[in-house]
Amino acid sequence: xxxxxxxxxxxxxxxxxxxxxxxxxxxxxxxxxxxxxxxxxxxxxxxxxxxxxxxxxxxxxxxxxxxxxxxxxxxxxxxxxxxxxxxxxxxxxxxxxxxxxxxxxxxxxxxxxxxxxxxxxxxxxxxxxxxxxxxxxxxxxx
Numbered sequence: 582x583x584x585x586x587x588x589x590x591x592x593x594x595x596x597x598x599x600x601x602x603x604x605x606x607x608x609x610x611x612x613x614x615x616x617x618x619x620x621x622x623x624x625x626x627x628x629x630x631x632x633x634x635x636x637x638x639x640x641x642x643x644x645x646x647x648x649x650x651x652x653x654x655x656x657x658x659x660x661x662x663x664x665x666x667x668x669x670x671x672x673x674x675x676x677x678x679x680x681x682x683x684x685x686x687x688x689x690x691x692x693x694x695x696x697x698x699x700x701x702x703x704x705x706x707x708x709x710x711x712x713x714x715x716x717x718x719x720x721x722x723x
Contacts, residue, residue: 588650589641596635596647597654600628604659608666625694632698637705642713644706645699652695656688 603624606612612620632651636644663676677683 584643584646588643588647592636592641593647593650594654596632596651597658599631600651600655601658601662602628604662608670629694629698629701632695633701633705636699637702638709640706640711644702645696648695648699648702649692650695652691652693652698653688655695656691660684660687 603621606620606624632648636647641647660677664674664678667673667675667679673679677687
């Protein structure tokens with residue numbers, strides 16, 4: 582529990598917000614110009630790369646946990662966004678809030694996405710010589 586308290590929460594919430602590019606691209610009908618699967622995969626890869634580089638090139642402590650929580654933040658954001666926008670855009674509530682049984686699966690999938698990105702970010706940090714240390718700064722403890 583102590584570790585969670587010392588995570589870099591503004592970074593986590595910001596990284597989760599970056600992933601909102603996916604539902605926003607869907608709302609803007611980007612897939613009308615490209616294959617829907619191609620758009621989703623390309624955006625997921627781009628977001629993952631951004632997460633890995635942002636965390637991997639930093640000295641953030643606990644990169645796996647940071648990105649797991651970023652994935653969870655995205656899951657919450659996208660669920661809320663769907664709840665607000667679907668009635669406006671489609672005239673009825675759609676998405677996870679309309680089918681609450683889907684919410685645990687959405688949380689799990691996005692936590693796993695964050696965990697995979699977090700492991701890769703950890704590898705980047707280790708390749709750079711960053712070692713576990715002080716929470717947030719990554720500086721070695723004395």
